[in-house]
Amino acid sequence: MASLSNLARLSVLLLLLVFLLQPIWFEPLLRPLVQANAPAIYNRGSLFWLTILHLRTVFIATVAATVVAVSLAILVTRKAGAEFLPVSRSLVNIGQTFPPVAVLALAVPIFGFGEKPTLIALFLYGLLPIFENALTGLTTLPPAVMEAARGAGMTERQQLFKIELPLALPVILTGIRLSVVISLATATIGSTVAAKTLGEVIIAGLQSNNLAFVLQGGLIVAVLAVLIHDALQGLERALSSRAHV
Numbered sequence: 646m647a648s649l650s651n652l653a654r655l656s657v658l659l660l661l662l663v664f665l666l667q668p669i670w671f672e673p674l675l676r677p678l679v680q681a682n683a684p685a686i687y688n689r690g691s692l693f694w695l696t697i698l699h700l701r702t703v704f705i706a707t708v709a710a711t712v713v714a715v716s717l718a719i720l721v722t723r724k725a726g727a728e729f730l731p732v733s734r735s736l737v738n739i740g741q742t743f744p745p746v747a748v749l750a751l752a753v754p755i756f757g758f759g760e761k762p763t764l765i766a767l768f769l770y771g772l773l774p775i776f777e778n779a780l781t782g783l784t785t786l787p788p789a790v791m792e793a794a795r796g797a798g799m800t801e802r803q804q805l806f807k808i809e810l811p812l813a814l815p816v817i818l819t820g821i822r823l824s825v826v827i828s829l830a831t832a833t834i835g836s837t838v839a840a841k842t843l844g845e846v847i848i849a850g851l852q853s854n855n856l857a858f859v860l861q862g863g864l865i866v867a868v869l870a871v872l873i874h875d876a877l878q879g880l881e882r883a884l885s886s887r888a889h890v
Contacts, residue, residue, distance in 0.1 A: 654875060661868050665693040668861075675857040685857045687846045696865060698841040702760060703828045706767035711821055714772050718779035719805065737776040740769030745831050749838050763835030763842070770831055771824035778820025782813025815885040822877040829870045833862070 664671055668686045675685040717733045720726035740748070745766040752762035786809060794808045810817075833844030843862045850858025 654872065657868060658872055661865070661872075665696055665865070668692055675860070678857040678860065679855055683853070683855055683857075687849065687858050687861055689849055690845065692846070692861065692865070695841060695843050695845060696869070699829075699832055699843045699866075700869070702763055702832050702835065702840065702842060703767065703825060706764050706828055706832075707771055707821065707825050709764075710768050710771035710824060711775055713768075714775035714820070715779045715817060718776055718783055722780065722783045723801075733776070737772040740766075740771070741773050743769070745770055745834055746837075749834065753838050758839040760835070760840045762838050763832060763840040766835070767828045767832060771828055774823040774827070775817070775820040778823075779813065779817045782816030783809055785816075786812055815881045818877060818881045818884065822874060822881070825877065826870050826874050829866055829873070833866060 672685045679685050714737060717737065721730040721733050743751075748766040748769060749762045752765045756762050756765070790808060790812070791804070794804045799807065832840075832842045833847055835842045836844030836848050843866050846862030846865075847859050850856065850860075850862065
């Protein structure tokens with residue numbers, strides 16, 4: 646059953662790659678969705694490179710959010726930083742309080758059009774799930790394991806990097822997975838401020854009343870989200886199994 650599931654994922658990935666590299670092959674399928682003489686395949690840029698740029702934007706924002714969120718979680722789970730928990734929660738909730746569109750509107754006058762406002766919006770939006778999961782992972786560690794680490798004479802730094810973070814990693818990865826999936830969809834609005842994302846395809850379709858363009862942009866984002874979600878979920882299971890060995 647697992648092998649069939651893996652085969653299905655591989656098939657979907659290969660089909661996506663073929664579409665991105667040779668979209669013209671799929672024109673007969675999309676032709677019924679457009680008006681006469683309208684292009685059925687997005688022709689204002691390369692779908693492959695837009696996908697790469699979309700993923701790059703999500704990757705940069707997720708890495709930045711992970712570093713900040715996990716660092717904050719580590720800080721507030723130490724005795725010296727416990728009092729900063731309410732402040733940290735308020736900070737990571739900023740992204741959820743302001744919609745990404747509002748963040749873009751505030752960031753554009755400062756940073757200009759392009760990728761930077763999008764990165765800021767995705768970074769703020771991705772903090773909360775990673776922080777909360779990191780906090781949960783670091784505060785629900787088995788007491789017996791922590792007691793054994795202290796009994797072995799480990800310093801707090803050694804406990805953090807050799808025991809706490811490795812054991813909490815599957816839970817932290819769950820937060821990262823949620824953040825990535827959210828960012829993949831949210832990044833499309835970056836094209837409203839001239840960022841190079843797959844939102845460019847969707848916006849072009851809406852402006853020209855071309856359903857085929859909208860479908861192409863939306864399906865690529867959806868397939869990427871499913872594939873990355875499944876890959877990260879598989880990694881979580883592997884790490885969880887390893888942690889319990």
